[in-house]
Amino acid sequence: MSVDLELAPKQKRAAGERCCEPVVYPDVQREDALRMAEVAKALGDPIRLQLVDVLRKHAGKVCVCELVPLFDIAQPTLSHHLKKLRDAGIVDSERQGLWAYYYVIPDALKELSAWLT
Amino acid sequence: MSVDLELAPKQKRAAGERCCEPVVYPDVQREDALRMAEVAKALGDPIRLQLVDVLRKHAGKVCVCELVPLFDIAQPTLSHHLKKLRDAGIVDSERQGLWAYYYVIPDALKELSAWLT
DNA sequence: TAAGTAGATCGATGTCCGTCGATCTGGAGT
DNA sequence: ACTCCAGATCGACGGACATCGATCTACTTA
Numbered sequence: 474m475s476v477d478l479e480l481a482p483k484q485k486r487a488a489g490e491r492c493c494e495p496v497v498y499p500d501v502q503r504e505d506a507l508r509m510a511e512v513a514k515a516l517g518d519p520i521r522l523q524l525v526d527v528l529r530k531h532a533g534k535v536c537v538c539e540l541v542p543l544f545d546i547a548q549p550t551l552s553h554h555l556k557k558l559r560d561a562g563i564v565d566s567e568r569q570g571l572w573a574y575y576y577v578i579p580d581a582l583k584e585l586s587a588w589l590t
Numbered sequence: 591m592s593v594d595l596e597l598a599p600k601q602k603r604a605a606g607e608r609c610c611e612p613v614v615y616p617d618v619q620r621e622d623a624l625r626m627a628e629v630a631k632a633l634g635d636p637i638r639l640q641l642v643d644v645l646r647k648h649a650g651k652v653c654v655c656e657l658v659p660l661f662d663i664a665q666p667t668l669s670h671h672l673k674k675l676r677d678a679g680i681v682d683s684e685r686q687g688l689w690a691y692y693y694v695i696p697d698a699l700k701e702l703s704a705w706l707t
Numbered sequence: 708t709a710a711g712t713a714g715a716t717c718g719a720t721g722t723c724c725g726t727c728g729a730t731c732t733g734g735a736g737t
Numbered sequence: 738a739c740t741c742c743a744g745a746t747c748g749a750c751g752g753a754c755a756t757c758g759a760t761c762t763a764c765t766t767a
Contacts, residue, residue, distance in 0.1 A: 653743095654743075654744065655743070655744090658743095658744095665743085665744070665745095666744090666745080666746080666747090668744095669744065669745055669746080670745095670746095672744095672745095673745085673746095685744090687743090688742065688743050688744080689743065689744085690743075690744060690745090
């Protein structure tokens with residue numbers, strides 16, 4: 474899989490007809506697309522999207538034990554989703570004794586948000 | 591646009607006390623989360639994200655034959671991605687003779703964009 | 708030191724996804 | 738009618754994903 478986005482010479486169209494305006498290039502380069510797609514993918518699960526929503530609205534750090542009863546999933550599954558969000562660079566966590574506190578990394582959603590606007 | 595989940599206020603974490611109360615809140619906005627997650631999931635692939643980017647920048651309808659040479663993937667794969675975007679309600683297509691033209695549905699990204707902002 | 712607890716990790720399972728070559732569909736040109 | 742072509746669909750394959758119960762880890766408390 475190449476990064477190359479060059480246009481190949483297209484086959485000739487019938488009787489000089491075009492199907493559309495000539496060349497279109499993606500303005501978003503591949504690395505940007507990879508980064509934003511990774512964030513979008515992490516948000517592509519209803520539970521993770523709601524998790525981010527809860528964390529964002531709280532504006533502080535939220536204990537995992539507060540999150541567990543909000544969703545009808547087992548604790549390991551929630552932990553799995555939080556890890557996905559961590560791996561995507563959307564949230565981070567802090568351990569304090571037995572409890573773990575999660576928060577949204579500032580500007581983590583900025584690039585995708587700006588692209589969507 | 592938000593999931594509207596209120597959390598119990600944080601309390602002091604003294605010895606022997608719970609860090610929080612396991613309150614269950616009605617998930618009134620689950621439908622919103624499902625809808626936005628579906629859009630995010632569709633954007634969670636670099637090629638699909640670039641596809642949407644090209645279609646959005648073009649502001650008109652783009653022929654599939656223009657899209658194929660932009661990406662280093664086989665034609666059925668591109669068709670598969672376009673179908674994913676169609677199923678997510680992000681794009682739609684028009685057939686004109688041999689050619690198919692794709693375009694971004696207006697406001698399709700609006701809800702997710704507003705939530706991200 | 709022993710018991711208890713919050714949260715992460717492991718292992719298994721069933722499902723979904725991205726990719727491709729091959730094939731099908733239907734309009735266009737000869 | 739026949740051929741050519743653009744694009745969609747099919748079938749298969751390998752890998753990723755969501756989910757769970759069981760277990761592990763690390764800290765707190767008796």
